[in-house]
Amino acid sequence: MxxxxxxxxxxxxxxxxxxxxxxxxxxxxxxxxxxxxxxxxxxxxxxxxxxxxxxxxxxxxxxxxxxxxxxxxxxxxxxxxxxxxxxxxxxxxxxxxxxxxxxxxxxxxxxxxxxxxxxxxxxxxxGSLRTPAVSALLARECAAPGARAALVIGTGTQGRLALPFLLTTLPDLDRLMVFGTHSEGIAAVREQLRAHFPERDVEIVADLRAAAADADIIVATAGGHTPAAVEAEWLRPGTLSILVGHGLAPSALHRADRVVATSEAQMKVTGTDMADGDGNLPAVDTEFPPVIAGITAGRRSAKERIFAYNSGLVxxxxxxxxxxxxxxxxxxxxxxxxxxx
The missing domain is CATH 3.30.1780.10 (ornithine cyclodeaminase, domain 1)
Structure with missing residues (x-):
């Protein structure tokens, strides 16, 4: 057409x-x-x-x-x-x-x-499709080589399709975890995963710190009232943390080895809750469009802990x-x- x-x-x-x-x-x-x-x-x-x-x-x-x-x-x-x-x-x-x-x-x-x-x-x-698609592209470009375990934080609109999209770009993921506080949301996550990948299931985790330590990719999609806040010291080398909504503590950003944003300007507008005690955000190492285009690298080494900020681009x-x-x-x-x- x-x-x-x-x-x-x-x-x-x-x-x-x-x-x-x-x-x-x-x-x-x-x-x-x-x-x-x-x-x-x-x-x-x-x-x-x-x-x-x-x-x-x-x-x-x-x-x-x-x-x-x-x-x-x-x-x-x-x-x-x-x-x-x-x-x-x-x-x-x-x-x-x-x-x-x-x-x-x-x-x-x-x-x-x-x-x-x-x-x-x-x-x-x-928006419910675009945002998890962007997270999946960020994961494809910025996850460490051989990434196998993914953790989604939050079971709302953005969390429910996060895993199906991740499997679309990274089909070799073999451990799928979700942390949520709403039973109906957890059921919806499982339903969406099985609708797109009938042979796959999700592991519901209660110990967020232990799950974060096991994850190669974390996608934080929770709402503003979530108790989840993954700290930098919980993350092993090579972890990719993607922030969509809430669920990551500011330390995950400020102590990252590399910061990627879909838009640095929009991160400064909508990411103020991740600022340090002086109200500052760290500089972005690269925006995502040139990463997709092959102009800049999403990841420079397997051990880098990368923080990626997923804000919608019109x-x-x-x-x-x-x-x-x-x-x-x-x-x-x-x-x-x-x-x-």
Whole structure:
């Protein structure tokens, strides 16, 4: 399917500059896409960015002084797809339990070849796939040679697909561990793993320190209220620690031998909880796009303890969102809204 197919819509409702295809969460939930397709789409977005063909400005953040909510706005352009988009994200109730929180995120895509809108979509599924795909790519590029054991901390949205994606890029992993505090989340982790890799199972760990000491790769995806906080001294030489949400103590960053970030600028915005006592973050040794492109090394030696910061880049949302829009158009999904009439 060509880049502009998503903008041309179906024959009965041709696209113009006054209508917009809206894709709901239920529309997107019905679209089948393989984990390998997601990984390839995200990887190509990184390669295009590293080649200087895409634009990914620093995200804008708004947060009230009492910290009860946070909002982000991210504008970007994918140069290989000729797509411009803006993503918005709003989370309310950060001072409350998970069940009382509200979270809304959306992505609006425009075709920069025709000048027409492509689609506006709920971005929750995009993020739930994109983020673990990035962690899996980080693991592929930065894990020590022969890595066999992976530990996921957290069983929420990001934790549930972390292991299936890791197995997609590192199929030789033979010990899969998860640390979580919610029984329904642990069950969901096991369900997702078996859905994608029916022959595999996960080991539920209670002793986080012992599990961290055994792990070659740690992916920390827990929420802000987690009791988990893996310290640097728990980690053996060669460990790769990937921070997505929470679950790693600041020492894991500050005492790492090498620091990799998807974006150093975004790490400075969203990673302030990892700052030292003076409010400082260590310098990033390399960003991830040039690692994917083979310009810089993700790992320099087998013994390095590497800390990787996985913050979302809007170009990956754009690429994956556009891929979903293509699939949605092919299936006739979505609702045409005369937004600008």
């Amino acid at each position: 060509s880049q502009t197919t998503a903008a041309t819509a179906d024959r009965d409702t041709p696209a113009d500059d006054t209508t917009l295809r809206v894709l709901s969460a239920s529309d997107l939930a019905g679209i089948d896409i393989t984990l390998a397709d997601v990984v390839d789409t995200v990887e190509n977005a990184y390669r295009t960015l590293a080649a200087g063909q895409s634009d990914n400005p620093r995200k804008l953040t708004v947060k009230p002084t009492d910290g009860h909510s946070v909002s982000y706005a991210m504008l970007g352009r994918d140069g290989s797809r000729d797509v411009v988009a803006i993503k918005t994200s709003y989370k309310h109730g950060l001072d409350k339990g998970r069940g009382e929180q509200h979270y809304y995120t959306s992505l609006t895509l425009y075709d920069d070849t025709t000048g027409l809108p492509i689609a506006m979509m709920d971005c929750a599924r995009i 170009v990956t949302d754009i690429a994956l969102g556009h891929r979903f829009a293509q699939l949605a158009v092919a299936q006739g999904l979505g609702t045409r809204v005369p937004l600008w009439r």
